[in-house]
Amino acid sequence: MEIRETHPFDLTPAEAIRLQETLRARVRLAGDIGEVSLVAGADASYVKGEDVIHAVVVALSYPDLTVVERVSAAAVTPFPYIPGLLTFREGPALVEAFRRLQSEPEVIFFDGQGIAHPRGLGIASHMGVLLDRPAVGVAKSLLVGTAAEPAVGRGSTAPILRDGETIGMAVRTRKRVKPVYVSVGHRIDLSQAVDLVLATARGYRLPEPTRQAHLFANEVRRWEGQTTLSSSTK
DNA sequence: GCGACAG
C-alpha cells in the first residue's frame, strides 16, 4: 500500500499525547465500506526483553476468507508499552509492513482499540488515518469504558459506554466465550464494523483476519527473531 | 494521592 502520510514516532510521551489530540479530529466515524472483496488483519509480536517489533499484515479474500497475502517487517521500537500509547510502540513496524503489502484491502482489522481510547485515537484509528483506509479496532479487553455482559449466544452484543456515550460494542463471536471489544477505527460506522467482525469470526473467538495475523506474527518472530538476531549480532 | 491500564 502507498502511505502518503506519516510522522515521527520517536517522541516523548507528552509529545505523543499532543499528537493524538491533534489527529483525533481527523477520524471519520462513518463511511460506506461498499463491496468488500479483501479484508486485512494487522498485528505485532516481539521477544519479551527485546525492543524489536515484528509487525505483520495478512490479507484475506472476502467472504471466503482465504489468505491471499502475508507481509512482515521488523523495527526497533522507540517506545515501551504504555497504556494509551500503543501505536507509538508498534507503529513504525506496522507502517513498514503496510508499505510492503501489494494488496489493497477495503478494510483493515487492528489488534486493539479504535476510538474506545482515552483520547479517541486507539491504534486502529491512528493507523486508519495514516493509511486513509477504513479500519476497525478489535480488542480482547477494554482500555476505557464499560460494557454489560452480552447474552451467551453468538452474535449477542452490548454497547461499550463512556459518559453515557456509545464508543464501541462488546461482541460475542462464540457461544459462552468472552466477547471481543469492537470500536470504529476510521471511515466506517459501528454497525458495519460489528457486522464485519461477526461475518469473519468462524469457529474462533477472534475474527479470521486478526487470528491469522496473530499466528503469522508469532511464526515470523521465532523464525527470524532468533536467526537474524543471534546470527547477525556477531 | 490511589488504582486502572489495548498490546
Added chain:
DNA sequence: ATCTTGTCGC
C-alpha cells in the same frame, strides 16, 4: 505482548 501443560467444560 510473553512466560507455559494439562485440564475442565461445551
